[in-house]
Amino acid sequence: MKKIIVGMGTCGLSAGAQPVFDRLKNLSDSYPDRCELSITGCIGMCFREPLVEIRDEKGRTIYGDVSAESAEEIFNEHVLNGRRIEDERVIYGVDTEGDTFGSEAYFLNLQERIVLRNCGTINPESISDYEEAGGYGGLKKALTDMSSEEIIQTMKDSGLRGRGGAGFPTGLKWSFAASNQGDTKYVVCNADEGDPGAFMDRSVLEGDPHAVLEGMIICGKAIGASFGYIYCRAEYPLAIARLEKAIAAARDKGYLGENIMGSGVNFDLKIKQGAGAFVCGEETALFASIEGERGMPRIRPPFPAEKGLWQKPTNNNNVETFANVPWIISNGASAYSSIGTEKSPGTKVFALAGKVVNGGLAEVPMGTTIEHLVFDIGGGIKNNGVFKAVQMGGPSGGCIPSSLKHTPVDFESIPATGAIMGSGGMVVMDQGTCMVEIARFFLNFTQSESCGKCTFCRIGTLRMLEILERITKGEGTPGDIPKLEKLSIQIKEASLCGLGQTAPNPVQTTLRYYLDEYKEHIENKKCPAGECEALVEFYIIPDKCVGCTLCARNCPVDAITGKAREVHTIDQDKCVKCGKCITSCNFNAVVKR
Numbered sequence: 001m002k003k004i005i006v007g008m009g010t011c012g013l014s015a016g017a018q019p020v021f022d023r024l025k026n027l028s029d030s031y032p033d034r035c036e037l038s039i040t041g042c043i044g045m046c047f048r049e050p051l052v053e054i055r056d057e058k059g060r061t062i063y064g065d066v067s068a069e070s071a072e073e074i075f076n077e078h079v080l081n082g083r084r085i086e087d088e089r090v091i092y093g094v095d096t097e098g099d100t101f102g103s104e105a106y107f108l109n110l111q112e113r114i115v116l117r118n119c120g121t122i123n124p125e126s127i128s129d130y131e132e133a134g135g136y137g138g139l140k141k142a143l144t145d146m147s148s149e150e151i152i153q154t155m156k157d158s159g160l161r162g163r164g165g166a167g168f169p170t171g172l173k174w175s176f177a178a179s180n181q182g183d184t185k186y187v188v189c190n191a192d193e194g195d196p197g198a199f200m201d202r203s204v205l206e207g208d209p210h211a212v213l214e215g216m217i218i219c220g221k222a223i224g225a226s227f228g229y230i231y232c233r234a235e236y237p238l239a240i241a242r243l244e245k246a247i248a249a250a251r252d253k254g255y256l257g258e259n260i261m262g263s264g265v266n267f268d269l270k271i272k273q274g275a276g277a278f279v280c281g282e283e284t285a286l287f288a289s290i291e292g293e294r295g296m297p298r299i300r301p302p303f304p305a306e307k308g309l310w311q312k313p314t315n316n317n318n319v320e321t322f323a324n325v326p327w328i329i330s331n332g333a334s335a336y337s338s339i340g341t342e343k344s345p346g347t348k349v350f351a352l353a354g355k356v357v358n359g360g361l362a363e364v365p366m367g368t369t370i371e372h373l374v375f376d377i378g379g380g381i382k383n384n385g386v387f388k389a390v391q392m393g394g395p396s397g398g399c400i401p402s403s404l405k406h407t408p409v410d411f412e413s414i415p416a417t418g419a420i421m422g423s424g425g426m427v428v429m430d431q432g433t434c435m436v437e438i439a440r441f442f443l444n445f446t447q448s449e450s451c452g453k454c455t456f457c458r459i460g461t462l463r464m465l466e467i468l469e470r471i472t473k474g475e476g477t478p479g480d481i482p483k484l485e486k487l488s489i490q491i492k493e494a495s496l497c498g499l500g501q502t503a504p505n506p507v508q509t510t511l512r513y514y515l516d517e518y519k520e521h522i523e524n525k526k527c528p529a530g531e532c533e534a535l536v537e538f539y540i541i542p543d544k545c546v547g548c549t550l551c552a553r554n555c556p557v558d559a560i561t562g563k564a565r566e567v568h569t570i571d572q573d574k575c576v577k578c579g580k581c582i583t584s585c586n587f588n589a590v591v592k593r
Contacts (some may be wrong), residue, residue, distance in 0.1 A: 002035045002079050004028060007051035007120065009042030009206045010199075010238055011360075015049035016067065023068040024052070027075045035079050041207020043120020044361035045107060048091050051120075054078050062102065064091040107358055110377050112339065114347050115323045116363045119207030124242050127249040130210040136255055138326035142218045143263040146329075151222040152178060155325070157333035159345035164190060164281075164318035165393065165422045166498075167344070167411040176305035177223040177315040186309045187219045187228035187269070188316040190286060194233070194278040195394025196445065197353040198425030201319035203361055204349075205232065205239035208323065209246035213269070215322030217255065218329060220267040223315050228269035231286050233276050243271055278395070278449035282497045283308075283316045285451065296451045297497035318423065320349055340366030344410035348421070352378045354428040355385055364409075371405040374428055385430035389513070393422030395442045395449075396502035398509030399435060418509040420502065434531035435514040436521055439507045440468040446503040457500030460491040464507060473534040476522035484511065530592040533577045537593055540581075542567045544589035554584040 006021045028037045048064030077083050091104040122129040156171030193201040216228050250256045258266045277295045280286045284298040287309045308314025328336045337345040344366040357379030381387050389399045398419030414421050447461040464487050467480050488504035495501045527535040547565040559575040562568030581590045
């Protein structure tokens, strides 16, 4: 009996997994005694989706870039005839001896997976699959063999720090909520993943929702809470659907509700869908949203452990933090603290995006270098490009230049660069990226997402954005750089919440490492990367132009003139810089300068 598994996370579905699944469903229905069809979440190899895995007596084999047509070929050859297709489509496999093979086997072999331990291997909609993988074993241990104090001490000893970005010690945070008295306490999971280029939490919720539920229930016992909320943005419909199924299944099995497993512990939870406001990633704004109010941050103190949701003691952690908890309880604090670095134990999940070859999810021990992530796991830069920088921490983070690629990724080293760890988004940039434009892009995001409560955040970020927009249009002045530096300091010091306090980070880091690019934009009115449209001209190289007229025929504004078989020219006054001339030219005769 062979098992056929289709990757049905958001990345797989966007790449065309549904037609693949449908074709395999039709085929497998004809052979119910020979094969079984199932689904799984994202295994992290988003760059080769859609994925199909075959499990048989020989082990596991994962095929990449599968279409409906090639799925039928895989079914006929591998499932029916027992012959693995031996070509580059086999991206990862494990034989009966435990040896790995496949064209991209290194991608998973170089990782250490704790949070992602079940993602891409179990059916996220099957609670029995989760239990067979050891799921709810940590909860059983916590309920039957450990006191609340022992659970909290285990979390302290593990050294787990919050994976939402701040890196606050999880066990210490739990102890604060536990020590505060209240007739009601709450556990909140922040699944409001809003950073551009970040998709770690979404993939965990889609691929292993029960791990998050189990972590929250354990936290509930530890702090004395009986109810919890998962605050998940509505833009994650698949994650929400699988969470709802997981919650219902956990209730049916007795893992949620009253007197869980006869322990006397009561805990239940529900999902609160957020409307996608970035500021609701800040915990007090998130609480306001759950309460039905506008998502705006509150002054602290009092801190949430004392007065949080509905003014009751509350503990808030993000998805990745909770997903670590069951593994730590099951395997022990020392097993976890032995991974990573002394001050930043454990692993961290990163979303590799941008100009990297292997875009996807990677989980590595803390202390792994940026270079190892980008080049060894990520496969380097697309199209043999030159590594220029990596943006870490999303809009609240900063740009780390290639000269610092040996920097270890942990809670001490990354802030020293001016960036922050953030939730784990890692946007890779090449030589074609303008760092001034990157600063403008992220500041535009945070400025539009500001709730408006703080003057410095509401108005200060707008003033910074206006300056950056002028610079990218070639209208900058020498006084703009000191203004940006001054505003950055004022906004960071005077803003109420983390959004405003970190909004200037992309500007500060690009000024710190790429000051020459700012000066080139301001003094010479040129964009070295050729990305700022106002500072770029499209030009036809006479020696390369053969007069094929393709560029002229594709120009939407008739800015290109020239007769057939003669050199063409571009009228710069008419040109709207859409780039159609470059993409339509077969002779590389059109360039940006």
